[in-house]
Amino acid sequence: MSQVLIRLPEVQRRTGYSKAWIYRLISQNHFPSSVKIGSRSVAFVESEIDEWISQRIEERDALISTKPQL
Incomplete structure (x- = not known):
């Protein structure tokens, strides 16, 4: 199985999060840890x-599906 590594700027682009926020989430075990290369x-x-x-996305969709319809 091939595993591709991506650098922080690409992670920031994909998530829209800043470097500081990504590392805060990592410290809280709410984001995948980095790999030392x-x-x-x-x-x-x-x-x-x-x-x-x-x-x-799944969490968002689950919330949307449980909201009462108006």
Whole structure:
């Protein structure tokens, strides 16, 4: 299985979150952790980020489907 790593700017682009907010979510165990790829660099597993985004969409859809219709 091929695992693709993406860098922080791409994660920020996909989520719309700032660097500080991403690291805050990581510290609260609410976002996928980064992978150390060098002495001073990290990346994120693309499939984990995609799954995290999908979960947010599923949560939204679940809320919408439980709202009473007017």
